[in-house]
Amino acid sequence: MRRGPSDEMKINALYPGTFDPPxxxxxxxxxxxxxIFDHVTVAVLTNPVKNPLFTVExxxxxxxxxxxxxGNVSVATFDGMMVDFAREIGAKVVLRGIRAISDYEHEFQMALMNRRLAPELETVFLQPAGxxxxxxxxxxxxxxxxxxKVEGLVPPNVIKRLKSRIKKS
Ligand SMILES: Nc1ncnc2c1ncn2[C@@H]1O[C@H](COP(=O)(O)OP(=O)(O)OP(=O)(O)O)[C@@H](O)[C@H]1O
Ligand SMILES: [Mg+2]
Known part of the structure; x- marks a missing residue:
């Protein structure tokens, strides 16, 4: 009999970033x-970034x-080490994006350091639409x-907030 994946077989991915703004x-x-994955947790890193434009909230x-x-995406926050948060939420995969070769060097270093810290966690790189x-x-x-104008490059709700934030400052 064919069954659906049990909870242990489900693959949760963690997508960490600054997202200032998304x-x-x-x-x-x-x-x-x-x-691709059963669940994706998008997680905002709350370690102080130099002059973020938007608060973590x-x-x-x-x-x-x-x-x-x-349907299968949630949003969270974390501070400290990403690998600790991945373990806490039971993520088996870290999702990261590669835009161009220039992203690769830094992402590669982080992925290998994270593998040393948490060998059970795999980093998966995806490419965005061109x-x-x-x-x-x-x-x-x-x-x-x-x-x-940044219409088409950020979600409509982000455009609204960017305009009012940058007007105020
Ligand atoms: N346009 C994009 N397409 C695909 N991946 C992206 C894109 N922008 C960011 N990423 C990836 O998302 C992850 C989180 O990125 P981050 O929060 O640093 O965004 P960012 O746009 O690079 O911000 P900043 O310009 O402040 O560095 C990283 O793996 C990054 O490579
Ligand atoms: Mg970046």
Whole structure:
């Protein structure tokens, strides 16, 4: 008799990042991950980043709004080491995105360090759709701060928040 996977066989993936703010590149990766894995936890790193534009709570809200349509995605926060949080939530996979070769060196170093720290955890790299392969949170903030348009590069809820945040400051 064929059965569905038991809970131990389910593959939960952890997608950690700063998400200041989430972009369509991030959401594209979440969607791809949600089709491969049983569950994806998107987790906002709360270690202090230099001058984040959005609070951790705002980033969580933006991610929740943008991933509401996926049935098997949740949003969390963590501090300290990613591998500890992965163990805590029972994730077997760490999901990361590779936009270009330039991402690879840093991601490769992190993946190997994480493997040393937690050999049972596998890092899986996914590529976004080509139209998002140049999008980063930093570039989006830069463009908006100079009055440029980022429609199509970030979710609509993020556009609203970016505009009001950058107007106020
Ligand atoms: N456009 C994108 N397509 C695919 N993966 C992405 C994209 N942007 C970020 N990622 C990946 O998502 C993960 C988390 O990234 P992070 O939160 O640092 O976003 P970022 O856009 O690189 O932000 P920043 O510009 O502040 O560095 C990393 O693995 C990163 O490579
Ligand atoms: Mg980055």
């Amino acid at each position: 972009t369509n590149g991030h959401i594209d990766l979440v969607e791809r991950g949600s089709k 705002e980033r969580v809200e933006m991610l929740q709004e943008a991933t509401r349509g996926f 139209r998002y392969s140049f999008v980063s949170s930093r570039m989006v903030k830069e463009v908006v701060s100079f009055g440029g």
